[in-house]
Amino acid sequence: MTPSLIPTWHQLRKRIHLICFLIFLALPFCNVVRFDIPHQRFYFCGYELWINEFGIVFFALMFLMFLVVVAAVVFGRIYCGYLCPQMIFSEASAAIQLRLRRWLKPHQRLAGAAFYAVLAVASVFLAFIFISYFVEPRDLIRRLAALDIHTAAGVCGAAVTLLTFLDFAFVRLHFCATVCPYGYLQGMLSDSNTLMVLYSDPSHDCIECKKCVRDCPMGIDIRKSPFQIECVHCGECIDSCETILARLKTPKPGLIRYSWGVEGKSRFPVDAKRVILACVVLFYAGGLSLALSMRHAVLVRISPDRATLYRAGADGRIYNHFRYSIANRSHQPQAVVFSIRLLPEATLTLPLNPVAVKAGQTIEGEFDISAPSGRRGEFITHFNIVASTIPNTVTDVFPMTFICPTEAK
Numbered sequence: 001m002t003p004s005l006i007p008t009w010h011q012l013r014k015r016i017h018l019i020c021f022l023i024f025l026a027l028p029f030c031n032v033v034r035f036d037i038p039h040q041r042f043y044f045c046g047y048e049l050w051i052n053e054f055g056i057v058f059f060a061l062m063f064l065m066f067l068v069v070v071a072a073v074v075f076g077r078i079y080c081g082y083l084c085p086q087m088i089f090s091e092a093s094a095a096i097q098l099r100l101r102r103w104l105k106p107h108q109r110l111a112g113a114a115f116y117a118v119l120a121v122a123s124v125f126l127a128f129i130f131i132s133y134f135v136e137p138r139d140l141i142r143r144l145a146a147l148d149i150h151t152a153a154g155v156c157g158a159a160v161t162l163l164t165f166l167d168f169a170f171v172r173l174h175f176c177a178t179v180c181p182y183g184y185l186q187g188m189l190s191d192s193n194t195l196m197v198l199y200s201d202p203s204h205d206c207i208e209c210k211k212c213v214r215d216c217p218m219g220i221d222i223r224k225s226p227f228q229i230e231c232v233h234c235g236e237c238i239d240s241c242e243t244i245l246a247r248l249k250t251p252k253p254g255l256i257r258y259s260w261g262v263e264g265k266s267r268f269p270v271d272a273k274r275v276i277l278a279c280v281v282l283f284y285a286g287g288l289s290l291a292l293s294m295r296h297a298v299l300v301r302i303s304p305d306r307a308t309l310y311r312a313g314a315d316g317r318i319y320n321h322f323r324y325s326i327a328n329r330s331h332q333p334q335a336v337v338f339s340i341r342l343l344p345e346a347t348l349t350l351p352l353n354p355v356a357v358k359a360g361q362t363i364e365g366e367f368d369i370s371a372p373s374g375r376r377g378e379f380i381t382h383f384n385i386v387a388s389t390i391p392n393t394v395t396d397v398f399p400m401t402f403i404c405p406t407e408a409k
């Protein structure tokens with residue numbers, strides 16, 4: 001018999017599992033999505049964002065959250081069956097255990113010991129990748145090489161390794177059917193048009209072979225209901241039923257299939273809810289792109305110190321006091337030059353101007369601006385402080401006010 005060129009759901013799922021595994025490995029190393037907790041950085045699509053960049057972090061988190069909601073509303077628990085690491089590693093762990101038992105059939109104890117040894121090594125590796133999402137991978141390698149189990153990161157690493165081992169040795173897919181919050185969220189978000197695995201047999205063609213039940217990784221009978229919390233929409237039962245009915249050469253290709261809703265729609269339904277959700281995701285994607293495009297590598301903030309409105313100097317000039325902070329979010333040293341516009345004869349007093357700031361450093365400081373008292377016609381004069389960043393050649397203009405005593409008019 002010529003093998004079919006169209007993959008079964010099982011084959012498709014295993015290929016997607018492999019791709020997801022490689023993506024899971026690559027994401028923290030390529031900084032696509034990573035929280036660096038020790039350095040308080042959020043990496044998103046190659047951008048290094050500081051936690052205090054509220055606008056960008058907000059848009060990024062809202063975008064990701066709504067993406068999850070849209071995936072749940074439209075595709076149901078397809079994520080669980082095809083993309084979830086818990087599912088991928090649980091099935092891989094069960095498959096390795098089964099293979100070792102078959103290879104070492106006469107030595108079941110040895111098979112058990114070999115499985116736990118393989119799982120222990122795999123757990124260290126998986127825990128390493130998982131923690132890489134929160135700690136810089138090179139830093140993590142150094143800690144691992146030094147067998148660091150004294151610091152918080154070391155204790156976390158040891159705990160995650162142990163949990164990973166216990167999870168994939170004993171818990172596996174029970175997690176999906178009991179405590180996984182996504183399964184419950186899905187139950188709340190799905191509607192009459194959500195993608196699901198549906199058993200439909202109006203002409204009573206089911207031969208009660210129960211192959212769909214035996215092959216179900218969650219051990220359920222899809223014929224009872226398409227809304228069972230355990231069902232992860234993996235499609236294994238679809239393959240099982242199609243294989244059996246093909247062997248029997250029945251006119252029906254199968255009694256179970258993917259369907260948009262319980263009414264058995266085969267076309268993607270477009271309704272108001274899906275259009276609104278798509279608009280919300282596009283809104284946050286647009287906000288995120290805009291916030292990223294407006295981002296400066298060097299963030300300068302200046303504020304007037306109004307504890308004292310002004311100070312009259314012994315030199316006859318009036319002094320106003322200002323504070324600044326400079327955050328260099330780039331990987332190169334930068335410098336900021338402060339200057340004054342629209343305030344004639346004013347002088348900016350700063351020990352060093354330009355102010356140098358190292359890569360990743362935040363510094364704070366103070367400066368005075370002084371002007372001759374007799375030349376001010378107003379109590380308040382509006383002017384600008386200009387902060388030019390070199391070598392980035394970005395210029396920020398800060399509208400400010402200069403205050404001098406009214407008797408100086």
Ligand code: SF4
Pocket residue numbers: 197215216217218219220221222230231232233234235236237238
């Ligand atoms: S019922 Fe079918 S789709 Fe649902 S988990 Fe079992 S095999 Fe997968």
Ligand code: SF4
Pocket residue numbers: 205206207208209210211212213223240241242244255256
């Ligand atoms: S595999 Fe198909 S024919 Fe067999 S019990 Fe399941 S639904 Fe019925």
